[in-house]
Amino acid sequence: MPIDPNLALGVQLSPGEFRWSTDDVVRYHLAIGAGARDDTRELRYVYQPDRVLPTFGMTAPAALGIAAPSLYAAESPEIRQPGVELALTALVHARQEIVVHQPLPVDGIATSHARIVDIYDKGSAAILVQQAELIDPRGNLLLSYASEMFARGEGGFGGSRGPSLAEQHIAPPEREADAVLDLPILPQQAALYRLCGENNPVHIDPAYARRAGFRAPILQGVCLYAMVCKAVVDALLDADPTVIKRYTARFAGIVYPGENVRVHIWRAGNRLVFTAMVTGQETRSVLADCVIDF
Numbered sequence: 001m002p003i004d005p006n007l008a009l010g011v012q013l014s015p016g017e018f019r020w021s022t023d024d025v026v027r028y029h030l031a032i033g034a035g036a037r038d039d040t041r042e043l044r045y046v047y048q049p050d051r052v053l054p055t056f057g058m059t060a061p062a063a064l065g066i067a068a069p070s071l072y073a074a075e076s077p078e079i080r081q082p083g084v085e086l087a088l089t090a091l092v093h094a095r096q097e098i099v100v101h102q103p104l105p106v107d108g109i110a111t112s113h114a115r116i117v118d119i120y121d122k123g124s125a126a127i128l129v130q131q132a133e134l135i136d137p138r139g140n141l142l143l144s145y146a147s148e149m150f151a152r153g154e155g156g157f158g159g160s161r162g163p164s165l166a167e168q169h170i171a172p173p174e175r176e177a178d179a180v181l182d183l184p185i186l187p188q189q190a191a192l193y194r195l196c197g198e199n200n201p202v203h204i205d206p207a208y209a210r211r212a213g214f215r216a217p218i219l220q221g222v223c224l225y226a227m228v229c230k231a232v233v234d235a236l237l238d239a240d241p242t243v244i245k246r247y248t249a250r251f252a253g254i255v256y257p258g259e260n261v262r263v264h265i266w267r268a269g270n271r272l273v274f275t276a277m278v279t280g281q282e283t284r285s286v287l288a289d290c291v292i293d294f
Contacts, residue, residue, distance in 0.1 A: 003126050003154050005119045007083025013114045016061025021107045028056050031192040032226040041239040052104040053241045055226035057143045059196050062112035065130035069199050089212040093221040095148040097248035101141045110136045120162030126154040170289040172273045177264040187258045193223040219255040246293040252285040
């Protein structure tokens, strides 16, 4: 049944309390590859951490909106909100942005709120545009999020198509990249990231992944998003994630654990523009239109 935008638009998801400790932060940093390099700066992430990657905020209950693992129903359709009923196998993360209003502390309490703000009709699919916020107990806004979720087979309801990929494209400068990084994805990377609360079986169960159309379990998009963020920050921002003001990326393709991801980075004033692709036996774009403002 197509999505009903009359019911879905503006739906406020139940606020979710988010409590975290330094152990949670270290676990998260380890799950996205921290500590793997012979660099003393890695200790900032894994030993008495004094800073937190802003992507850690993606583990807050409502950061992913309707795709938040805490909202999954036990049986298909796993996603059930007013005007939106979707099987997990139909949903793909399409785009993610984080705006940092205050750097996250290494431990704390906050509340996450989310809502659907637009729905685009792509014919054979729909894109759900969501906004979310992470707010501390004093009412201070820590992070704001914007995400797009691609729902396969859920278009055809007569809505606007929304902006095209060309209209949203962020082109890198027309010169050689300032840095090129290789980012090996561990065979157990997706399993490690599940320890951060991401329990979609498409990332661990081979049979489930095949039913979703993949040859094997795939890496979580938010894990790749975070791993690339850390790699870029370490290479060009002196491993200091607290300087990040905004991070946005489009998910252009999937990554299988065990593959290698190559990141090309360009400096443009107080902005880093970058792309990520799988290299090796296959070559494919996996992150595009990527920007970190600092």
